[in-house]
Amino acid sequence: ETGVTQTPRHLVMGMTNKKSLKCEQHLGHNAMYWYKQSAKKPLELMFVYSLEERVENNSVPSRFSPECPNSSHLFLHLHTLQPEDSALYLCASSQGARPVDTQYFGPGTRLTVL
Amino acid sequence: QKEVEQNSGPLSVPEGAIASLNCTYSDRGSQSFFWYRQYSGKSPELIMFIYSNGDKEDGRFTAQLNKASQYVSLLIRDSQPSDSATYLCARTGDYKLSFGAGTTVTVRA
Numbered sequence: 001e002t003g004v005t006q007t008p009r010h011l012v013m014g015m016t017n018k019k020s021l022k023c024e025q026h027l028g029h030n031a032m033y034w035y036k037q038s039a040k041k042p043l044e045l046m047f048v049y050s051l052e053e054r055v056e057n058n059s060v061p062s063r064f065s066p067e068c069p070n071s072s073h074l075f076l077h078l079h080t081l082q083p084e085d086s087a088l089y090l091c092a093s094s095q096g097a098r099p100v101d102t103q104y105f106g107p108g109t110r111l112t113v114l
Numbered sequence: 115q116k117e118v119e120q121n122s123g124p125l126s127v128p129e130g131a132i133a134s135l136n137c138t139y140s141d142r143g144s145q146s147f148f149w150y151r152q153y154s155g156k157s158p159e160l161i162m163f164i165y166s167n168g169d170k171e172d173g174r175f176t177a178q179l180n181k182a183s184q185y186v187s188l189l190i191r192d193s194q195p196s197d198s199a200t201y202l203c204a205r206t207g208d209y210k211l212s213f214g215a216g217t218t219v220t221v222r223a
Binding site (some may be wrong): 031033040041042043045048050055056058088090094097098099100101102103104105106107108 | 116118122145146148150156157158159160163165202204206207208209210211212213214215216
């Protein structure tokens, strides 16, 4: 595996379900990110982890819960979501969390909440 | 005011022509600027980044930055049908990347 991988690629869940999204980076990076991309809207930064420490929680509802057990893995735990949470969820990683550090994106998880 | 503004398009150009994409940003503290390409249903992929005023060329792509005018652009020379995609402009002053909504480009064969 190379780059940034995400599983699952597609997920359909009910509002009462609990599910998790997984991201893994094989680039030796130290920073990882979760973004949400809704139709016709800019990518929205949700969470940032640098050296496994959360450095940003961008006013995200508590029904989204991130976890970063090590510098290569990032999870997004989902519970009691709403239909408006349906979107493409993208994971990214970068060497560090500095302005010069380019972020590389995974393929995304297409989430549909019924 | 949006942090990053782009014309949504679509921008339609004939094959072989130059596609010109524009982006403005509001935060004068912005340090780094990125252009990503996103095909329909796919994730963004980095095309170029630029930090300094002026032009930066990479193959058929040229990024231009004017910090005084808070303006960054992307030129695609010799446009190909495979360049048809949405192009995302992004800026950062720290680790938080702020994106525009993207410009959709269609290259006509």
